[in-house]
Amino acid sequence: MLHLPTNNTLLEATLIELNEAWLNNAPLVVDRIVSDFDHTTLHLLTPDNENRQWVYLSIVLMTWSSLCKCSNEEFLLRYIQSKFDKYNNDSDNSNIIEILPKNQTVQGYNLTLRLDISKLNNQSITDLSLLKTHIMSYPFQLSFQKFNQLSAMEVAPSNDAVSTYRMQYREDENIYIQPSNDRITVIFETIFNDETDKIFSKVFLQEFVDSRKRNRSIQSAPQVLFSNTPPREIINITTNQNKDVDSKFITFVLFPRHFSNDEIQFKTICKLLQFRHYFHYHIKCSKAFMHSRMRFRVNNFIKVLNRAKFDSNDDEENGTSSGQLDDKRRTITGRKLVY
Amino acid sequence: MSYLNNPAIVMDNGTGLTKLGFAGNDSPSWIFPTAIATSQGSQSTSSSKKLDTSMNMSNTNYSSSTTATGATSTGTGTNKNSYYAKSTSATAFDNLSSNVLLSNNLAGKRGTEDLDFYIGNEALIASQGPSYSLSYPIKHGQIENWDHMERFWENSIFKYLRVEPEDHYFLLTEPPLNPPENREQVAEIFFESFNCAGLYIAVQAVLALAASWTSSKVIDRSLTGTVIDSGDGVTHVIPVAEGYVIGSAIKNIPIAGRDITLFIQSLLRERGEQDTSLKTAERIKQEYCYVCPDIVKEFNKFDRNPEKFAQFVVENKERTSKKIIDIGYERFLAPEIFFNPEIASSDFLTPLPTLVDQTIQACPIDVRKGLYNNIVLSGGSTMFKDFGRRLQRDLKSIVNNRIAQNERLTGTKSTGVDVSVISHRKQRNAVWFGGSLLAQTAEFRGYCHTKQDYEEYGPEIVRNFSLFNMV
Secondary structure (H helix, E strand, O other), X not given: OOOOOOOXXXXXXXXXHHHHHHHOOOOOOOEEEEEEOOOEEEEEEOOOOOOOXXXXXXXXXXXXXXXXXHOOHXXXXXXXXXXXXXXXOOOOOOOXXXXXXXXXXXXXXXXXXXXXXXXXXXXXXXXXXXXXXXXXXXXXXHHHHHHHHHHHOOOOOOHHHOOOEEEEEEOOEEEEEEEOOOOEEEEEEEOOOOXXXXXXXXXXXXXXXXXXXXXXXXXXXXXXXXXXXXXXXXXXXXXXXXXXXXXXXXXXXXXXXXXXXHHHHHHXXXXXXOHHHHHHHHHHXXXXXXXXXXXXXXXXXXXXXXXXXXXXXXXXXXXXXXHHHHHHOEOOOOOEOOO | OHHHXXXXXXXXXXXOEEEEEEOOOOOOOEEEEOOEEEEOOOOHHHHHHHHHOHHHHHHHHHHHHHOOOOOOOOOOOOOOHHHHOOOOOOOOOOOOOOOOOOOOOHHHOOXXXXXXXXXXXXXXXXXXXXXXXXXXXXXXXXXXXXXHHHHHHHHHHHHHHOOOHHHOEEEEEEOOOOOHHHHHHHHHHHHHXXXXXXXXXXXXXXXXXXXXXXOOOOOOOXXXXXXXXXXXXXXXXXXXXXXXEOHHHOEEEOOXXXXXXXXXXXXHHHHOOOOXXXXXXXXXXXXXXXXXXXXXXXXXXXXXXXHHOEEEEEEOOOOOOXXXXXXXXXXHHHHHOOOOHHHOOOOOXXXXXXXXXXXXXXXXXXXXXXXXXXXXXXXXXXXXXXXXXXXXXXXXHHHHHHHHHHHHHHOOOOOOOOOOEEOOOOOOOHHHHHHHHHHOOOOHHHHOEEXXXXXXXXXXXXXXXXXXXXX
16 A cells, blocks of 8 residues: 555664574674665664674764754754663663764764664664654654743743744755744645646645545644745745745644644654655656556557458468468558568 | 765566665665555445545545554564565465456556555565455566556655655666567656656666676676576576677576476475475475586485485474475485476476577677676576586586587687686676666766656667676
């Protein structure tokens, strides 16, 4: 079905493979690239051939620098480490999952985790395969905190107090997260380069916005708005002021029920972060569907055309073996060639 | 350009197995059967209901999965293993239901059925249920069902590789003698459906040659050689001169992995072993078989030395019962059918070395030396121990006999022909590995056709690709 898993299944499968190989006393040496959406590359590397227990998991994301700007890099690293702290038991000196200090990060990557392959279990492997989600959840987490702060205030805060977090997840494409005292607004800025995609995306987004109105069973879903111009919330901070790129803006309005506890928060983040992937995947699927309809039509037309061809019966009546060969030698009008 | 740092994607869609991965890796990230399980739209009541609400449904499904209320998808890793494991076989052993190929034609369906499908191992599992039917979109190396293939690619890119095709260059493979129309179709799908950044379509045999460069025996990196590609269904012998396949000389024999498995199975059955399933036979093939230099001597060796007989333990899934299977002469007899086909079949009798010789003799005379010099193995069925050595010896004797006869008849001295068969460690996925090797080079992007090129010239642009000049 049209379902994309939240975690990176390839990373998961690779870690399971490594873990099993270790348990079978045949540890592997790896140097592999794993990719993810939005210019994300993960790299698994066994740094020391002799000591195969340790594996470096490095990640480079396009959005890293904008994430660092949300607060600062140190807090971000601490936040990521906190996601994996539950697997590191205190009694042991060596951590199972540990972020390496900045100077030891593998060249060309934003972050390197050192993993103890021998001590991974299913739960930690699944969590590691969510690494990208964990990293990108940082501004969301900040907004949840900010929201709590703002909503605790008695007077509604002035507009100056409102801060917006920006995640530049692709070139020219951003996610804006703006907490206020009663809601959190998440705005996706996205661009389509291909002409066909532009049309598909427009139709799709219009239907997508309407689906909440039409269907009663999804009334609890966040409200979705769609516009071709930057919404007022972010009009001052949009980077693409030049109008030659026509960005589309999709706004999700999250109410407190969408982030009332940790579990729901995490789900909300996962779903929002997957929005663009689903969106693009869906458009590609629609195109594939159109193509299959087109092939079907063409085949039908060819059948009709073939009906207009001359019968080859008179050939078969001769019963000669050369009849088969001659059959193909016809002029464009279907007349048989005689020579 | 932002996609400069993204690794290129190498996709090798074979008849049986698909190999997917990133350039620069030493092995494919995913290996699964090239199979797709599509829903059978013929379920009367439920599907017609679905049709009515299809428009709503697609939106509902979508938005509910993007909102917070959607079901969690972080399952445990254990039960996923079977879906995501790397397979070495294209056969679905657990497939109890017969593969009813009912209406697989998507075009007859009008609902959301086009989204309801699985690929790879998931497809094999799904097809055991009543509502999915399995099909293999590639037959004899060539794509037969474009609808299915398009969706197969779509799912493998987004779900398995997790990449945005717009950001990556793609290297695809095609069988030798693939009609250019098929290439154009592939290009249409990749550029128009997926908007991929760039595309290169390479011939499998050429990639297999490139993969052999990792062997220490290879000194010059030339693209001249004979490729012996033996997968599950057919064994091809493909001569390649300077990167171009000599199409007129390609020969194939209908003996490959599956025949060896069946042969082992028949031997087990004759002996009345406890377990004679195809799965057992395949594992025996993969783990115990080897090629012997002389079949008669090997029989004697076995008779004198009973330790050579191995035993193989079959456990059922719950690990409650054990069956012990004796493995005897099939250890060396099974791969022997490449060299003496008469022991297994009665309709095909040319041994592989003879066929290789015939192939090379059918090529232009000025490339023959190069072809004898560089015989490269590729595919899982060439993995038997000493396969290359035996092939080299047999071929050498054929060639030497001919030279001797020639010298006797003409009275002139020949300079001799050097026969060498190259086997290397990446043989199993040689085609994919060769692709990975080429696609990670800095020049690769220059050889690709980009989306801009495609839009400028149209699909016929992919009829020609410039060759890698790696020397």
